[in-house]
Amino acid sequence: MTKSFRNLIWAVLLVTISCSDAPKGETKTASLPVYKDVPYLQDYSIKYNKQGDKLMLSQVFMDRNEVIQVASSEGILRTHDGQFLYPGVLLQDKTYRPLTDKNITAITIYKDQFVYLDDKAVLSNAWAGSLYLKHDLPKANVFAAGNDFEFLISDGPMLQYVSKNKKNWTGVLDKDKVKAIKFNKKNSTFWILGEKSIASFNPKGQTLKTVFQNGNFTSFALLHNKLILTTLDGYLEVDATTGKQIGEKKTKLPWTEITYVDVIDGHLWFGSTKGAFMLKKDGKFDYYYGKRWLPSNNVIHISKGTDGSILILTDAGLGQIVYEEMTLFDKAQYYEKQVRNRHIRLGFNATLVDMDNGNFDTGRLSDSDNDGLWTTMYLAGEVFRYAVTKSEDALQNCREAMDAMERLFSINPVPGFPSRSFERSGYKERLHDPERWQHSDDPEWDWKSTTSSDEAIGHIFAYGAMAELMDNDLKDRAIVLIDTLMSHIVRNDLYMVDFDGKPTTWGRWNPEYVNARPKMVGDRKINASNIIGMLQTAYHFTGKEKYKEKAFDLMDNHGYLDNLMWPMKDVAKAPDDADDWSKMLSESWNHSDDEMYFIGYWGLYKYAFNDTLKTKFKDAIIDHWEIERPEKEGAWNIMTALTGTQEFDLEEAAWYLREHPMDMVSWNIMNSHRKDVTFLEPNFREQTLSEVLPPDERPVQRHNANMFRLDRNYAKDGSEEFSAGDIWLLPYWMGRYLGVISAPEKNN
Structure with a gap:
């Protein structure tokens, strides 16, 4: 079952609920659409790496017992170990010892x-080992199975038909060399691909007929009486009956250097030198590139497993694409464990x-300039989770995160100033950043200074949600921190003042700073919006x-109301006569600002001083959301529902949550080579394509990216894993709290 089949599962999932059913604290003015959380197909990869650089791999299949075997230059291999995120290996299959003595060339x-092909026969261990059809091609290395235990085999120049119940046949492909053989069950015909031609063999009349000739093919498939002939520059479609080419060569593909093609569940699956891709019914592709999915991008063979998975063999090993039925709630449960197992550092x-x-x-937990921001976003998600489920686990997660957040204030000597982070003293790498790291009064601990507005707005967002939704001591603790931080800011004339008595570079909301920016510069609007x-x-x-x-x-x-109401379409580069700082701030669209805006909208809209302001703030939020719509950003769409x-593009928000990869490792990703997408000219918003790619085809990134x-090329491929806490769990649990994502339901 393929990823595009999800459409049949989750289509028409939007229903409405009345405002009387809305969660506590939600807007009561209108009913909202709701995504019905029924099971969909979530894809992920299990990888198996080959052992030894000289080992050559050629084919992969799975039998009815869900055993996977790989044909190689050193005989039959099988998968060992291997699970999601923990790759296995390919080892010599010794389960049936007599088979290891045979010169098996294909399966x-x-x-x-x-079924196996060796230098003497077509044979199998199934059917009590009774299948053993001798042939006369000792160098045979290509074959395919037909009906009723019949097989067509080849050594390149020669073809031979062997069968349990019919007479054998031997022939030659006309002035060509056989590369592949496939069988069409609909008309009981074998198709033979040569390097420059394709022919058909009818077992009934034992006739061989060349159908099409038009140079250098790499693979082929048969789909709806059309021959799909691949090359190193796209593929051709040929009418299987007339032998005439249909239309022009197809090159609008993720990559045109195609190495293999097959039809699986009615969809064309392509292997290439840059990953694998499947043609969907809407003409778009599901693209599997990089180590998120495959051991390497040079694909050799593709087949469907009997368990519904797709087996993609590369020159470095096997990528098994698994499709598991789950709900968004199931995915959330997985991500909750991912965060707790691998991503909690001192809370x-x-x-x-x-x-x-x-x-x-082999990894280590890293501190960050934005520890406060990433943690408050995760904390807010857990607050929403607790509000919806009353989960004791969510409550404990909130307590542990809150402990860390409170210590950000107490570990430094500046009243009301939140540190960026803290860590045990003596860590050598910290010496490379002496401007940020400071010693605390406790010689065992250091703290990170220069806190920015990113952290401040994250703090207030999370504490506001906690103060509103918690029914325990955390409510009071959150209010204390709100007052602590905001008293510091107001007391210091709307600046965050560091240990040296100076405002930090980015903690500035004072009119002297904010209004020094020309109106079209985004910093003027964002700072006004956040501070209000x-x-x-x-x-x-x-x-x-x-x-x-x-x-x-x-x-x-x-003028802060005018500042924050400035239309998003008018945010632009500073004019030539502006100061250098304003020019630097407005070189391009600031996606970190988008993150700050939207998490700030919680307090801007929910706690508006009066209805008149609330109406204006709603207009400002929707104006911003309209600009963001092409990104299909799950968190921003769901926040707009507030x-x-x-x-508010609920369907796109659900698409973001479904399509987000479960593998959050920073694998190298490339998309700039693709020929199936429409590129845009460079622009202020840095929108590279006419339509955004699915999250599982682009780099893993936070909401500020x-x-x-299109691309991300790390010096060390797979060197980091991001936490789902802020990236995925926040929008999901916010959606659950706002009532726009339902509780999990069974699929009827």
């Missing part, structure tokens, strides 16, 4: 049983780095007038 599947939501080729056991949302949140939960007074002062006397709007990024 195939007949009636879901392994922070962290990245695993310095891995050796995707091996988690932060002040509203502080006032909402503390009731302290200083926050309300400061917010209205900014809006009434310093406003109660009926249109460009979803239209």
